[in-house]
Amino acid sequence: MTNGTAEQTGKAAELKEQLADVFAYTNKVLDMISKKDITKEEAAWITKETVDNFREHVNPGFLAYRKSVTKDGQFAAVEWKDSGLNCFMDVHGKEYIDCLGGFGIYNVGHGHPKVKQAVIDQMNRQALHSQDLLDPLRAILAKILADVTPGALKYAFFANSGTETVEAALKLAKMYSSRTTFIATTRAFHGKSLGSLSGTAKGVFRKPFLPMIPGFKHVHFGDLDMMRKTMEACAMTGEDVAGVIVEPIQGEGGVILPPDGYLKGLRQLCDEFGALLIFDEVQTGMGRTGKLFCCEHYDVVPDILCLAKAFGGGIMPAGAVVATEEVFKSFFPNPFMHTTTFGGNPLACAAAIATFNVLIEENLPARAAELGDYMLKGLREAAADHGDLVLEIRGLGLLIGIEFHTDEIGYEVSKGLFDNGVLVAGTLINAKTIRIEPPLTITYEQADRVIAEFKKVLGQIQL
CATH class of the missing domain: 3.40.640.10 (Type I PLP-dependent aspartate aminotransferase-like (Major domain))
Structure with a gap:
């Protein structure tokens, strides 16, 4: 066997082994996808794989940007499944009211x-x-x-x-x-x-x-x-x-x-x-x-x-x-x-x-108008004593913006809401403003909780 042939044979064997590893890896992932519930050990494996693969194969910048990831990467809230029309769960089983709505994709809710x-x-x-x-x-x-x-x-x-x-x-x-x-x-x-x-x-x-x-x-x-x-x-x-x-x-x-x-x-x-x-x-x-x-x-x-x-x-x-x-x-x-x-x-x-x-x-446009007025009123009342933090709350229907005096305040409020099970995010052009953009199916009870958490977080912000 010539050196060239031996080298080709070696590469073929290496590729075969690599594909076998990928096949086993995909089988493991497909098995988890098929499960309604996963164990703590599986959740930990998914979290580690997610963080590692974002760092090595997607874009490590996302790990620095996402408020769901700690600085050292030891904890990350990895999104795993829907939880009713208006919420989702991470792999650890924590539920979040979705007030980001995938930047506006969930108008009829999660998985209607x-x-x-x-x-x-x-x-x-x-x-x-x-x-x-x-x-x-x-x-x-x-x-x-x-x-x-x-x-x-x-x-x-x-x-x-x-x-x-x-x-x-x-x-x-x-x-x-x-x-x-x-x-x-x-x-x-x-x-x-x-x-x-x-x-x-x-x-x-x-x-x-x-x-x-x-x-x-x-x-x-x-x-x-x-x-x-x-x-x-x-x-x-x-x-x-x-x-x-x-x-x-x-x-x-x-x-x-x-x-x-x-x-x-x-x-x-x-x-x-x-x-x-x-x-x-x-x-x-x-x-x-x-x-x-x-x-x-x-x-x-x-x-x-x-x-x-x-x-x-x-x-x-x-x-x-x-x-x-x-x-x-x-x-x-x-x-x-x-x-x-x-x-x-x-x-x-x-x-x-x-x-x-x-x-x-379900007459959801009218529901958006009704719930939008309700949430605008509640959010404004929650911010009434925090003029040093909140500049303006504005919106139409369930597209609501909360503008703060600085980007840093906006981030702290977003992080505080996230820690309390409410997902919001800043806007791409105006970082001082966070959006309240839930599914149009959000309930009054969930809206009340969002308003209450917002009020609580504002009270905890230290300038």
Whole structure:
């Protein structure tokens, strides 16, 4: 046997042994996944594997960032299973009221039985489609969207995430008018792929990847005069605006509500300058703010509407961009101008169809309005004696922001709530603000506990 052959034989044996180890490892993990309950020893093994593998194979930065992990890594709250519609448990069996809601994906709750069953039923029939034949659930879901969205919004393209829906919206706007200028707003968050990141406003996310997609400008959110002047300047320089993209309420920016008349003013400006109005309702849609879509509060209809997060019912990743026929017809001659392998797959469509069914059956948008008013009142009363800590509590429906005087106070409150079984988190653009964004199915008893824990934690903060 030559040295080369011996070396090849040795490598093959090494690979065989490595694959055997991976096979045994996957069997152990699959066995744990299949269990309803796990032992203390298994919980300890899962915790160690999670922390070690995040450090060595995912990103060690998450261990420093997550408030659920101690500094030395000896303890970590590793999420393991749902616990009713509004809570989850870690591997140690501790239950948390979810007031982060997966950054807004659990509008109908954790593992809603109807949504879960729709996905199971579709999985048993066909999980994915061949891509070539017409798939029925995509067509049915598109009709549902045309029926429930406001105004003349009619045609839908399906994606897997909010970022992808924004990308599709930008391409639609470019094809519609051949214009290349877009205006977004300060504190905006539209995603982190290069196109959507061009609309996102936070410098720390943008600087390492500059230059962005050409043609994006940012103006102050809520400033109609600045928007008008920017659109006028663009028209005067031959850089006419293709579209204005905006969140009706800025989620990651710190739950910033628009000034009175702002969104209607944007609609009028877009009409005047021949630009499209794009609403990013990835976080504000699907009943979150007290109506099915946030724009309904302001009686404004966009030309393009982006949806995701809760669109998949907390079961499947799913998103949609919905546009008027006038805008969407740019895609008619060649429907392959913008495509996706997994967007609009049968499992995602089944989840979204069931989600609309649940939102309507359980009247969850109205419940969000009712519980939102209740929680806003309670949180404000809890903070009444802590003006040195809390700057403002604001929101609409069950999208609530609590802004503190410093980032450090916000972190301490978040950590204190977490230690007491309530999960919240800061926003990506405005770190001084934490979100209260529970499932729309949260009970009054759970809301009362959140308010009580908030009041208790505020009383323990030492400046």
